[in-house]
Amino acid sequence: xxxxxxxxxxxxxxxxxxxxxxxxxxxxxxxxxxxxxxxxxxxxxxxxxxxxxxxxxxxxxxxxxxxxxxxxxxxxxxxxxxxxxxxxxxxxxxxxxxxxxxxxxxxxxxxxxx
Amino acid sequence: xxxxxxxxxxxxxxxxxxxxxxxxxxxxxxxxxxxxxxxxxxxxxxxxxxxxxxxxxxxxxxxxxxxxxxxxxxxxxxxxxxxxxxxxxxxxxxxxxxxxxxxxxxxxxxxxxx
DNA sequence: CAGTATCCGACCGGATACTG
DNA sequence: CAGTATCCGGTCGGATACTG
Numbered sequence: 001x002x003x004x005x006x007x008x009x010x011x012x013x014x015x016x017x018x019x020x021x022x023x024x025x026x027x028x029x030x031x032x033x034x035x036x037x038x039x040x041x042x043x044x045x046x047x048x049x050x051x052x053x054x055x056x057x058x059x060x061x062x063x064x065x066x067x068x069x070x071x072x073x074x075x076x077x078x079x080x081x082x083x084x085x086x087x088x089x090x091x092x093x094x095x096x097x098x099x100x101x102x103x104x105x106x107x108x109x110x111x112x113x114x
Numbered sequence: 115x116x117x118x119x120x121x122x123x124x125x126x127x128x129x130x131x132x133x134x135x136x137x138x139x140x141x142x143x144x145x146x147x148x149x150x151x152x153x154x155x156x157x158x159x160x161x162x163x164x165x166x167x168x169x170x171x172x173x174x175x176x177x178x179x180x181x182x183x184x185x186x187x188x189x190x191x192x193x194x195x196x197x198x199x200x201x202x203x204x205x206x207x208x209x210x211x212x213x214x215x216x217x218x219x220x221x222x223x224x225x226x227x228x
Numbered sequence: 229c230a231g232t233a234t235c236c237g238a239c240c241g242g243a244t245a246c247t248g
Numbered sequence: 249c250a251g252t253a254t255c256c257g258g259t260c261g262g263a264t265a266c267t268g
Contacts, residue, residue, distance in 0.1 A: 007142065007211060008138045008139045008141075008142035008143075009214075009222050009225045009226050010210070010211040010212075010213075010214030010215045010218070010222050011138040011141075011142065011207055011210055011211050011214065012138045012139070012225060013214045013218050013221045013222050013225060014210035014211065014213060014214040014218070015129075015132055015133070015137070015138055015210065016221075017214075017218065017221075018129055019129070019133055020240090020241095021240085021241065022241095023129070024122045024125040024126045024129055025122040025126070027122075027125075028120070028121065028122035028125065029122075031120070037249085037250095038249075038250055038251085039249065039250075042250095047242095048241090048242090049241080049242055049243070049244090050250080050251075050252095051241085051242075051243090051251090051252080051253095052240085052241055052242065054250080054251065054252090055240090055241085063218075064217075070250085073249095074248085074249085075248095075249040075250075076248090076249055076250055076251090077249075077250090078249080078250060078251090085217045085218075088213055088216070088217055089213055090120075091209050091213075092206060092209035092210045092212075092213050093120045093125055094120040095205050095206035095209045096120070096124070096125055096128035096129070096206045096210075097120035097121060097124040097125050097128065098120075098124075098206070099124075099128060099202055099203055099205075099206050100123075100124030100125065100127045100128040101124045102202070103178075103199045103202055104124075104127050104128070104131065104177075104199075107127045107130075107131075108123050108124050108127050111123045111126060111127060112123050134260090134261095135260085135261065136261095151229085151230095152229075152230055152231085153229065153230075156230095161262095162261090162262090163261080163262055163263070163264090164230080164231075164232095165231090165232080165233090165261085165262075165263090166260085166261055166262065168230080168231065168232090169260090169261090184230085187229095188229085188268085189229040189230075189268095190229055190230055190231090190268090191229075191230090192229080192230060192231090
């Protein structure tokens with residue numbers, strides 16, 4: 001196995017971008033649904049507050065992972081979807097998922113049961 | 115691309131395990147060197163304090179990513195190396211690295227220059 | 229050398245109420 | 249509906265000094 005494949009700089013950046021309590025679940029839903037409204041995300045993610053969800057979405061938007069678009073009506077409609085940069089995370093995220101299911105089964109099952 | 119490959123539970127667990135300011139760089143060095151002494155790690159990682167480095171190493175040991183072994187002499191010698199569980203992270207970590215270099219070049223270069 | 233004990237500030241996530 | 253304004257407690261990383 002060639003361990004020279006990764007260096008810590010890029011890894012640090014990637015992990016930094018993915019850090020945040022709700023990032024995984026946000027990405028998960030947007031990978032499965034392609035465009036969701038704010039309230040839709042809010043209701044589907046248990047127990048996150050609007051403020052925190054908004055902060056996460058803003059960060060991810062500024063980092064170019066998400067694209068935010070609003071329909072200018074009243075009441076407003078705002079949609080979030082993955083950008084190409086966000087979609088490109090798929091292989092890495094699924095590799096992490098595979099690893100967790102293979103090597104951290106207990107923690108995963110514990111989390112599922114909650 | 116099949117986005118059903120990953121679910122958020124495993125992803126959450128994996129990201130949780132990898133969260134911590136110095137995790138990336140610790141893993142990086144241990145992937146490249148197979149067994150390092152505490153002080154060796156401490157000197158090679160810029161600006162981390164002993165306490166924090168120790169906390170990170172302890173966590174990673176408890177999560178089964180690292181194996182700690184001590185030679186009972188005075189002064190003590192303690193070695194850290196990757197376990198199989200830790201080594202199995204390689205594909206996922208290098209996928210993250212690849213993504214960062216491809217899609218987050220600016221941040222990576224910025225980090226490198228520091 | 230490796231590890232522990234204190235103390236501290238900054239940041240992060242959360243609760244609640246309010247607004248265009 | 250989507251977003252903002254405050255306030256708050258806990259956790260995380262860091263500085264420093266000490267110990268087996």
